[in-house]
Amino acid sequence: MSDPILQVDQLCVDFKTKSGPVRVLNDVSFSLSAGETLGIVGESGCGKSMTSLAVMGLVPKPNGKIVSGSIYYEGEDLVQAPEKRMRQIRGGDISMIFQEPMTSLNPVFSVGKQIGEAVKLHEDVSRKEINERVIDVLTRVGIPDPVKRANDFPHQMSGGMRQRVMIAMALVCKPRIIIADEPTTALDVTVQAQILELMLKLQEEENTAVILISHDMGVISQVSDRVLVMYAGRTIEEGDCVSVVQESAHPYTKGLISCIPDIEHTKNMAFSDRLPVIEGIVPNLITIGDGCAFAPRCTLADDACRNWKTGPVQVAGTHLASCRKIDGSMA
Amino acid sequence: MDETQIVFSARDLTVHFNLGTHDSEGNPRVVHAVDGVSFDIAKGTTLGIIGESGCGKSTTALAAMQLLGNARGKMQLSGVELSELSKGELRSQRKNIQIIFQDPFSSLNPRQRVGSLIRTPMDLLDVGKPEERDSRVDELLELVGLRPESRNLFPHQFSGGQRQRIGIARALATSPDLIVCDEPVSALDVAIQAQILNLMKDLQDELRLTYLFISHDMGVVSYLCHEVAVMYLGVFVEQGDSKEILKEPLHPYTRVLLSAIPKIDPVNRSLFDAQKLIGDPPSPINPAPGCRFAGRCPHAKDICRTDLPALRPVLVNGLQRHVACHFAGEI
Numbered sequence: 001m002s003d004p005i006l007q008v009d010q011l012c013v014d015f016k017t018k019s020g021p022v023r024v025l026n027d028v029s030f031s032l033s034a035g036e037t038l039g040i041v042g043e044s045g046c047g048k049s050m051t052s053l054a055v056m057g058l059v060p061k062p063n064g065k066i067v068s069g070s071i072y073y074e075g076e077d078l079v080q081a082p083e084k085r086m087r088q089i090r091g092g093d094i095s096m097i098f099q100e101p102m103t104s105l106n107p108v109f110s111v112g113k114q115i116g117e118a119v120k121l122h123e124d125v126s127r128k129e130i131n132e133r134v135i136d137v138l139t140r141v142g143i144p145d146p147v148k149r150a151n152d153f154p155h156q157m158s159g160g161m162r163q164r165v166m167i168a169m170a171l172v173c174k175p176r177i178i179i180a181d182e183p184t185t186a187l188d189v190t191v192q193a194q195i196l197e198l199m200l201k202l203q204e205e206e207n208t209a210v211i212l213i214s215h216d217m218g219v220i221s222q223v224s225d226r227v228l229v230m231y232a233g234r235t236i237e238e239g240d241c242v243s244v245v246q247e248s249a250h251p252y253t254k255g256l257i258s259c260i261p262d263i264e265h266t267k268n269m270a271f272s273d274r275l276p277v278i279e280g281i282v283p284n285l286i287t288i289g290d291g292c293a294f295a296p297r298c299t300l301a302d303d304a305c306r307n308w309k310t311g312p313v314q315v316a317g318t319h320l321a322s323c324r325k326i327d328g329s330m331a
Numbered sequence: 332m333d334e335t336q337i338v339f340s341a342r343d344l345t346v347h348f349n350l351g352t353h354d355s356e357g358n359p360r361v362v363h364a365v366d367g368v369s370f371d372i373a374k375g376t377t378l379g380i381i382g383e384s385g386c387g388k389s390t391t392a393l394a395a396m397q398l399l400g401n402a403r404g405k406m407q408l409s410g411v412e413l414s415e416l417s418k419g420e421l422r423s424q425r426k427n428i429q430i431i432f433q434d435p436f437s438s439l440n441p442r443q444r445v446g447s448l449i450r451t452p453m454d455l456l457d458v459g460k461p462e463e464r465d466s467r468v469d470e471l472l473e474l475v476g477l478r479p480e481s482r483n484l485f486p487h488q489f490s491g492g493q494r495q496r497i498g499i500a501r502a503l504a505t506s507p508d509l510i511v512c513d514e515p516v517s518a519l520d521v522a523i524q525a526q527i528l529n530l531m532k533d534l535q536d537e538l539r540l541t542y543l544f545i546s547h548d549m550g551v552v553s554y555l556c557h558e559v560a561v562m563y564l565g566v567f568v569e570q571g572d573s574k575e576i577l578k579e580p581l582h583p584y585t586r587v588l589l590s591a592i593p594k595i596d597p598v599n600r601s602l603f604d605a606q607k608l609i610g611d612p613p614s615p616i617n618p619a620p621g622c623r624f625a626g627r628c629p630h631a632k633d634i635c636r637t638d639l640p641a642l643r644p645v646l647v648n649g650l651q652r653h654v655a656c657h658f659a660g661e662i
Binding site: 188215 | 383384490492493520521522523524525526528529532547548549550551553554557574577578587588589591592593594595596597598600601602603607608611
């Protein structure tokens, strides 16, 4: 694969709370190449959305802070970049698609105006040209009668249409990277299939890199090239999609996949069968300490795991997992 | 089903909401939320109703709970005809139908302690002797996997999964004949979802519970439900054994719905080969005559646009199921 356009290295983000600082991202590293889709999967609170906010320079201030690590976009460290530069990058070079198309669109402006705003901010073009760009991008995302629909307000559109508008808004400045944070979670499955297909088609046309954040292993496994599994603010497994999903190395990834009632699996289950479960709940980040974050819930864990300094261990090729029990990491 | 005891049955259940406005031809605009559905649930079994947003599945649940004044049709609970009861008589029946809600955060009063939350239905509906109710609360907490000491805590001191356990304990408090479950696991992370689903199955085995289970997730439904009814725009389009329908869907809508589910299989990316539905479901306000799915169905013929197909029995692999399609078994 070509050189990465985004390289995140050992990123740590802390939040101030009443009970002291909490590390919500701990040593997160990954890279992304042009045209690639990276899926980030994990449960609520595992840090997947915080990772995307950190890349966009949107870690909530003043409580949140990037304490160490770097985010290189085409050789430029975004952690050090001044706010003025970040404004150019946001929406221009890197743009974002949010989960809730209802709350992330402004209800009092027409969708055409909202899409045009991005062009106005990032490029020096005439009003006529902006209009043409808006119509063009609405056509590309499959909105019928775009000239008329550009004047519609968000409430006049269905959920699927609104999500298409969100995608149009993210695409209109031809970004190099799109971060889609649970882009189809609020949609019905039939609409979800339409939207995912659209995203992939548009990605191919422009060779855009996509970070797809989702809690849905099905969505991740259908669209990603590579997958990053997160748990308690750490990346615990990373590799190409087929290896991570079919030959998961980390006990958490294995557990996460096997506890899903996937229809290919349930249709052959007897009624008395039970889904395997991961016992317990996700750890409290305040009291988590060092050592393997998953050890308290892991059936394979021993005392050494609780004190093991976590780090990626090579499973095969580019497939990494941070588990002490993987061969070659017993040292 | 000769020797099974029917706990709940509905015949021609219809819920229409008059919007109080008129269309261009002067006809009143009426939302056909539920349009003549019939079902039986046998003791100790689960009927799942599955469909996309706005198909009427939650309205069906509320009608079964006797919470809608405008529901028409006949409903029987353990042989008692509910529509003929007076207000007072209906109230005395309420202890026999309880509900588990979707959102464990908003469905528990944050200012009530857990013990009081679970005891309230017993107090209000006068179930059991007052002096025995507290020990019943402890018993219920243990049953759902919580410590009896939890009774003195408030809901915010629990995680989402534990809160849903409290919701289940509350629904069980009056030993109801039927438990209506309105998307009880869709707000939970997959690892917690599996724990709750297994708990619901274990409780069903232990106490011979009867569930009416509303969901949009076919995986969950096929895992938990004996029977499933697929709902589209207020009507059932296919009804029968859940695993059989999953293996061989007959109604064109069921087929589209199943093929749109992203499967956890990164090698066969079937999501994008599947036939797609175009657009969004039509409006349930004054629906056109004929099959509700005709406008989006790839097989629609003239008759589909004029005659609403009734559910009719079809024999598949020796098992009977009901399909509402003029061409069931032929396409």
